Amino acid sequence: AQSVTQLDSHVSVSEGTPVLLRCNYSSSYSPSLFWYVQHPNKGLQLLLKYTSAATLVKGINGFEAEFKKSETSFHLTKPSAHMSDAAEYFCVLTTGTASKLTFGTGTRLQVTL
Amino acid sequence: NAGVTQTPKFQVLKTGQSMTLQCAQDMNHEYMSWYRQDPGMGLRLIHYSVGAGITDQGEVPNGYNVSRSTTEDFPLRLLSAAPSQTSVYFCASSYSGQGLSYEQYFGPGTRLTVT
Numbered sequence: 001a002q003s004v005t006q007l008d009s010h011v012s013v014s015e016g017t018p019v020l021l022r023c024n025y026s027s028s029y030s031p032s033l034f035w036y037v038q039h040p041n042k043g044l045q046l047l048l049k050y051t052s053a054a055t056l057v058k059g060i061n062g063f064e065a066e067f068k069k070s071e072t073s074f075h076l077t078k079p080s081a082h083m084s085d086a087a088e089y090f091c092v093l094t095t096g097t098a099s100k101l102t103f104g105t106g107t108r109l110q111v112t113l
Numbered sequence: 114n115a116g117v118t119q120t121p122k123f124q125v126l127k128t129g130q131s132m133t134l135q136c137a138q139d140m141n142h143e144y145m146s147w148y149r150q151d152p153g154m155g156l157r158l159i160h161y162s163v164g165a166g167i168t169d170q171g172e173v174p175n176g177y178n179v180s181r182s183t184t185e186d187f188p189l190r191l192l193s194a195a196p197s198q199t200s201v202y203f204c205a206s207s208y209s210g211q212g213l214s215y216e217q218y219f220g221p222g223t224r225l226t227v228t
Binding site: 009 | 155
C-alpha cells in the first residue's frame with residue numbers, strides 16, 4: 001500500500017518570508033511525486049514533479065522540492081512568499097500507471113502582510 | 114486548445130434525482146478519471162478509463178456510473194443522488210502507459226449539492 005502524509009493542514013507565513021510545506025510518503029516501489037496547487041474555486045495545477053532524475057526539482061513560480069529517500073520526504077519550499085501563493089497545496093504519489101495516484105489531504109497556505 | 118472542460122460548474126439536486134456531469138478533453142489523452150474532493154480528505158478517485166471502451170472503478174465508485182465511447186468524453190452519471198454525494202467533482206486526463214511521469218490535467222470542477 002502507498003500513502004502520503006502532509007504534516008500541516010494549515011501554514012501561515014508573512015509575505016517575503018520562506019515557505020515550507022511538508023510531505024512524507026510511504027511506498028513499496030520507487031515513487032513519482034508531484035506537488036499541485038489549487039487556488040480558491042479553481043482546478044488543480046501542477047507545480048513540479050519528481051520522477052527519479054535529479055532529487056532537487058524546480059517548479060513554477062519559484063517553488064522547489066527535494067526528494068529524500070532516506071527520510072521518505074518531498075517537502076515543498078519557496079524562498080520568499082508572495083500574496084498570490086495563498087492557496088491549497090497537495091502532495092501526490094504514484095508508483096505505477098496514471099490510475100494509481102494517492103493524494104495527501106492538503107495544506108492550506110495563508111500569506112499575510 | 115481548451116484542455117479539460119467540465120459542465121456544469123454548479124448543480125443542486127434533490128435526493129433521488131439523477132444527472133450526468135460532463136467532461137471533455139482535446140489533448141488526445143488516453144487516460145481520464147473522475148475525483149471527488151471533500152474537506153480534509155484530499156481527492157479520491159471515483160472511476161477511471163485508460164481508453165475508449167475501457168473503464169474501471171477507483172476508490173469510491175458506489176453510486177456512480179461512467180462510460181467512455183470516445184477518446185474525448187468521459188461523463189459521470191449519478192444514478193440516484195444522495196446527500197453524501199455533495200462534493201466538488203474534478204475530471205482529469207493524462208497520457209497513459211507504464212511511464213511514471215505523466216502529469217494529470219484537471220478541469221475546473223463541478224460543485225454539486227444534494228438536498
